[in-house]
Amino acid sequence: MRSTTVCYGAHMGKTVFISGAAQGIGRATATLFASHGWTVGAYDLSDKFDWAENTGILTGHLDVTDPQSWSDALSDFLTRAGKPLDALVNNAGILYGGPFAVDGSYEKDSALVDVNVKGVLYGARAAYPYLAENKGSTLVNVASAAEIYGTPDMAVYSATKFAVRGITEALELEWADQGITVRSVMPLYVRTGMLDGVETSGTKRMGVKLTAEDIASAIVDATVKPNKFVTKVHHPVGLRTKLMYLSSHFSPDWLARFANSKLTSDRKIHI
Template identity: 45%
Template sequence: MHSIFISGAAQGIGAAIATLFYQRGYKVGIYDINLPAAQTLAQNLGAWAKAGLLDVSDYGQWQQALSEFHAWAGEINVLVNNAGILYSGTFEQTDIAAHHRTIDINVKGMLNGCHAALPYLQQASFARVINLSSASAIYGQPDLVSYSASKFAVRGLTEALDIEWQKYGIRVLDVMPLFVQTAMVKDMDAGSIQNMGVHLSADDVALQVYQQVQVKDTIFTPTHHPVGIKSKILFSLSKVSPQFVNRMSNIFLAKRNK
């Protein structure tokens, strides 16, 4: 019976991932800064779900949480770095503390998780890491500056570790959804969401994560996985379009409606 450890798993995409993997026969670690919500979800799922406290920006909490879950589950097969936050609005009108917090959670949180989890992943019979990136990592997004930058960091870290950890037999992959129907995008102040809309559900992303865990590892297995038709189109076009075309397209997409 394989196990999965998910950060930010008490609600939204994380909860959808936890629910799907539980239904598919995994032992599930539901770790979140909101412990009561994590415990409620674990109780609703059943005996093979375990909840715990985790502030992803705190490396010590990662060490404690992973040790606790490993002792309970027996091994850790899948790490999902899902925890993340988003602040929208113009760069200069967003408090600097909000920009710093975005990096602390979205970037340092993933760094902490991968670094602390490696010893457990190395011991496992099968191991894979799935990081939650974003279509905002395809081209820098106005009104989502620090969020977009954080997801570019996730993209780069995923690519680098996917190569570096090949020596351990561990694939490091990411999923790149556009905007997802969760509390994180509620009342978001960004022109891109007005123009692109919010069409993906948390279940859509969870299914993609599950597929990336199950996919056979070959030299042709891609590291990045756009979620939804719009993300797939943007990702594909970005690889072939001239830079000025990508820039002009994003200026158009970010234009605010009057």
């Protein structure tokens, strides 16, 4: 993991609220922020927070699909922290893998939209009054490389992450003059429980290389590092994701489609 101690040090004592933080990327992110002096709120639908005992991390319940739960959780965290909100990380997410028409269902599709899209919208809306009161605050949405080009065998998940990309880009422009920075983090496949039992052509071809700690580092960087030259809204994580992201901007549509098919599908695709 890269060392960014000098950058983090300037932000000691600030607050961050993280959704979906009981395990995986959320847990790693909470731990990393806390290790650099932030007051951390780790909230989740799960109550498996044994790891947070004696860490100073504040934990609690959050159902990201319920607006009232968002309101209650943020109020609870900020009351306990006794400080204004400096950053919100919309991390909670779910997925299912497999052919859309075979392994999907109306119920699964609805669940993904509820958590991955509505959860991000509700989080942004609930946090806005607190972020707007604190100039220099940040919203980070955890997106995915699946938002670069539609991903076969993860069609619904990919669609939800396209939505997160749109939300991020729109709010980055809307909220800029209020001093709120809005960013997204875009990882490829990550070794967390969310991929347990999931095997697609993409995971087999490219492997599951990134760790939760890799993504946590990128989230913290997106939160605290100032833009020196050009505003960087999206933060791809890992070399392959960065190459995919960059190539999507310069490749013609037919080439992007063909390249993506070779990376994520074992089907015969013609140019």
